Amino acid sequence: MTFDEFLHDHLDPLARYARVLTGNRDDAHDLVADTLVAASDKWERIRRTDAPETYVRRMLTNRHIDRHRRTAVLGRVRKLLVSYRTPAVEGTGTVDQRLYLDSLLRDLPARQRAAIVLRFYLGRSDEEIAAELGVAEGSVRSAISRGLATLRTRTSAIDVRSHLT
Numbered sequence: 427m428t429f430d431e432f433l434h435d436h437l438d439p440l441a442r443y444a445r446v447l448t449g450n451r452d453d454a455h456d457l458v459a460d461t462l463v464a465a466s467d468k469w470e471r472i473r474r475t476d477a478p479e480t481y482v483r484r485m486l487t488n489r490h491i492d493r494h495r496r497t498a499v500l501g502r503v504r505k506l507l508v509s510y511r512t513p514a515v516e517g518t519g520t521v522d523q524r525l526y527l528d529s530l531l532r533d534l535p536a537r538q539r540a541a542i543v544l545r546f547y548l549g550r551s552d553e554e555i556a557a558e559l560g561v562a563e564g565s566v567r568s569a570i571s572r573g574l575a576t577l578r579t580r581t582s583a584i585d586v587r588s589h590l591t
Contacts, residue, residue, distance in 0.1 A: 494536030
């Protein structure tokens with residue numbers, strides 16, 4: 427498979443994954459572009475793997491986590507400077523609920539967010555998530571459990587799982 431063939435088959439799913447992972451279309455585009463530049467440089471090695479899409483998606487996930495770590499301090503300072511109000515969620519406003527859920531997901535630590543998105547958005551198993559994130563399966567279960575617990579405490583107005591599938 428050539429890199430162009432890979433892009434033709436997998437660019438859209440990678441872009442959708444990045445959008446959910448980052449919570450922002452522009453950040454997702456930047457993340458995908460940076461990841462694909464790096465993947466193109468390593469393509470001969472990547473294409474020989476059993477699952478090039480999984481390899482590239484893991485690159486994307488790791489880049490997201492690294493970016494999240496770098497900007498964590500800036501985010502804390504920003505939160506101190508700008509008052510943060512949680513938007514009201516009305517019972518039937520699904521668009522509002524999804525925007526609210528998106529804001530809740532953005533506030534999770536990067537690894538928890540990645541594990542939750544991989545599980546509930548892409549339907550990956552603990553084993554697949556562990557391989558993608560480079561952690562033990564127990565760490566995956568812990569990250570998902572902690573992330574969902576955080577989401578539950580921040581809202582009771584929406585069913586988090588139903589909006590991630």
